[in-house]
Amino acid sequence: MIALPDFPWDRLAPYKELALAHPGGIVDLSVGTPVDPVPAVAREALAGASDSPGYPLTHGTDALRRAAADWLARRHGVTVAPGDVLPTIGSKELVAWLPTLLGVGAGDRVVIPALAYPTYDVGARLAGAEPYATDGLLGLGPERVPLVWVNSPSNPTGRVLPAEHLRKVVAWARERGAVVASDECYIELGWEERPVSILHPDVCDGFHEGLLAVHSLSKRSNLAGYRAGFVTGDPALVKRLLEVRKHAGMMMPAPVQAATAAVLADDRHADEQRERYAARRALLRPALEKAGWRVEHSTAGLYLWATDDRGCWEQVRSLAEMGILVAPGDFYGQAGSSHIRIAMTASDERVNAALLRLQ
DSSP states (O other), X not given: OOOOOOOGGGGGHHXXXXXXXXXXXXXXXXXXXXXXOOOHXXXXXXXXXXXXXSOOOTTOOHHHHHHHHHHHHHHHOOOOOGGGEEXXXXXXXXXXXXXXHTTOOTTOEEEEOSSOOHHHHHHHHHTTOEEEEOSOGGGGTTOOOSEEEEESSOTTTOOOOOHHXXXXXXXXXXXXXXXXXXXXXXXXXXXXXXXXXXXXXHHHTTOOTTEEEEEESTTTSSOGXXXXXXXXXXXXXXXXXXXXXXXXXXXXXXXXXXXXXXXXXXXXXXXXXXXXXXXXXXXXXXXXXXXXXXXXXXXXSSEEEEEOSSXXXXXXXXXXXXXXXXXXXXXXXXXGTTOEEEESOSOHHXXXXXXXXXX
């Protein structure tokens, strides 16, 4: 049996019960699951493709791959060939299985950020490798590692990695033959800073060898329930992933492929959703600060990374007693033991309820 950590969200269950007991009901700012409607363009495309009796293509339809490539060029200044786009069943499954799909195994170390989405750690363990949490690659010395994860904007902190920092990561990895996988799920949610893709010419000089960018439609288009994402980058790596995924039956359902293509081609709904998050953020941040929390980083992404200098679980309890549920920072590494993560994914009515309680 592979030794895996306890599923972190199970530890939050008692605090959820405490928040649920509040007379005004719970305000759940913990997991970050979308609550706003699925865009009409997605629902119409899904319904239109619902008569799909045959097996879907692992590589995805031409329409999906073209829509993804066009979106990257239009919104992020990144040029990829449509054939180098590979749909995934959401982004979490790819994060969890990427080390295995790339042949990482026992004796290898997978580099992950010091504060990180827990699935990077789990993915390394599933492959039989060792997760190595650090924000400083120089500490590895001459050691060769097969895979380095970066995440900008960061979950949980909302920190943006500048293009120059990413350039150094790419150069370091290429000198050692490492793959850099960049989790860019929140790339369209830049606030004080604009995130840049690992595949942008300012980062990689337009040369994608050894690089993979992972994208998700869960937050941009409220498609968490559809499990819609894709990976792109180095053509040789994408081809390798495609071959393994064909054997493993990792296929995005055909109606979801149609919905994915539709939302990637439509910027209007994404801009409207971004405005919703911006409005909630503009309310929650000052309310937290007035209530005694200090917000750090959080210049992009879907979360506020905050502390009042107590232990993270003390802060979780204090807010749960107000009926507000947040995530403890140590879910993301010991470096987060004095912080909490607050998601902006509650409805406007629930956000307003939180504001009143924080006052």
